[in-house]
Amino acid sequence: MTHPHLLVETHGPVRTITLNNPDRRNAQTPSLWAALADEARAVGDDIRVVVLRGAGVSFSAGIDTAMFSPEGVPGEERMDQIAASGVDAAERAIATYQEGFTAWAQCPAVVIAQVHGHAIGAGFQLALAADLRVAALDAWFAMRETSLGLVPDLGGTGPLVHLVGYARALEMCATGRPVTAPEAHSIGLVNSIVPAANLAEATQSLVDGILFTSRDAVRALKPLLRAAIDNDAAEQAGAERSAQVPLLMGRTASPA
Ligand code: CAA
Numbered sequence: 473m474t475h476p477h478l479l480v481e482t483h484g485p486v487r488t489i490t491l492n493n494p495d496r497r498n499a500q501t502p503s504l505w506a507a508l509a510d511e512a513r514a515v516g517d518d519i520r521v522v523v524l525r526g527a528g529v530s531f532s533a534g535i536d537t538a539m540f541s542p543e544g545v546p547g548e549e550r551m552d553q554i555a556a557s558g559v560d561a562a563e564r565a566i567a568t569y570q571e572g573f574t575a576w577a578q579c580p581a582v583v584i585a586q587v588h589g590h591a592i593g594a595g596f597q598l599a600l601a602a603d604l605r606v607a608a609l610d611a612w613f614a615m616r617e618t619s620l621g622l623v624p625d626l627g628g629t630g631p632l633v634h635l636v637g638y639a640r641a642l643e644m645c646a647t648g649r650p651v652t653a654p655e656a657h658s659i660g661l662v663n664s665i666v667p668a669a670n671l672a673e674a675t676q677s678l679v680d681g682i683l684f685t686s687r688d689a690v691r692a693l694k695p696l697l698r699a700a701i702d703n704d705a706a707e708q709a710g711a712e713r714s715a716q717v718p719l720l721m722g723r724t725a726s727p728a
Contacts, residue, residue: 475507479527485520485687486679487581491598494528499536500594501548502565505572505626508598512575520687521679522579524602525586526595534593534616566625573601573627577698580691582682586675587611588668597628600635603694605661606675608668612650613661619648634701635660689719 474480477493489511491498515522526532536545544550554565576583585602591613599605599613615632617624624632624645633641636659644651657665666674682690692715699711 474510475504477501477504478507478511480511482519485518485683486523487515487519487521488523488525491524491526491532494526494530496536497530497533497590498526498528498595499533499538500598501536501539501545502569503548505569508572509575512572512579515579515581517580517691519581520690521682522576522581522583523586523675523679524576524583524598525675526588528589530589530595531585531587531591531611532595532598533590534595540620570625570627573597576601576603580694582690582694584675584678586671587613587662588671590614592616593624594626597624597626600628600631604663604678605656606671606678607653607656607662607665608671609653609665610668611653611656611662611665613644613656614648614650615645616648618646632661686719688722692716692719 477491477498479490479492481488481490489508491500491504493499536548538545539548540551542550542552544553549565554562557565582604583602584604584606585599586606587599588608588611591599591611593614593616596613596615615624615628623629629641629645632644636644640659651661653662653665656662664674664678696711696715700708703711
């Protein structure tokens with residue numbers, strides 16, 4: 473076990489990582505983010521799909537709000553300590569936290585967030601860190617940071633704007649309002665929505681679809697499509713060629 477609130481199970485090429493602190497709605501802490509970054513970096517070529525999910529009634533209700541209290545969370549930095557550490561140290565601390573989210577983009581497997589119940593603040597941002605999102609109809613998303621006088625800073629702003637556009641992202645983050653699963657689906661925030669009772673089955677069906685295709689092609693596809701977000705047309709055409717040639721050569725080398 474890498475962290476007391478993280479459950480990691482591997483079945484063949486599929487790894488399921490469960491946030492496992494249901495009594496606190498899978499509230500997140502810096503040590504959890506460090507463990508998530510370690511998990512993302514530990515995904516090797518044998519794993520083709522990673523599923524991120526939450527135990528209990530929530531995907532995750534975000535940062536453990538006790539980190540803002542004078543008592544804090546035992547064993548974790550308090551937010552007032554981070555704020556008092558100075559600009560450079562505070563930015564370094566946040567950069568470390570962000571790795572628990574941004575590291576999933578670099579991981580070779582396709583990462584699916586299986587979201588039910590609440591995905592608030594850091595929980596919403598963890599869902600955004602995945603490549604794909606499958607949501608239960610009972611799920612709702614809320615970027616609550618502005619209610620705490622803060623901005624989303626765990627890698628979520630880029631994917632959010634990319635998925636739903638600047639104006640929708642601004643409205644969601646500026647108000648902190650809940651976004652229901654049907655709305656999230658209609659604006660492209662989640663790939664699919666299903667009744668809560670069918671959520672695991674829907675995730676499995678997506679996993680099966682990914683496992684059905686070529687491992688090497690999907691491994692090349694993820695960085696190729698991610699690069700398309702920032703590349704201009706010529707750069708992306710070059711990236712397509714670079715991804716394709718080794719695959720073509722591999723096909724030619726294999727017996728029919
Ligand atoms: N941190 C710590 N504990 C939390 C928590 C959180 N984020 N969310 C819920 N809990 C705890 C509650 O304190 C409660 O504990 P007790 O049983 O000991 O009282 C337990 O989980 C159950 O919570 P509720 O009774 O409130 O459960 P609910 O189902 O009625 O409501 C909820 C669930 C809507 C998620 C509500 O708990 C809630 O609004 N939580 C706070 C959400 C929040 O504001 N998160 C921070 C967002 S900002 C962020 O994440 C990013 C950042 O960097 C600032």
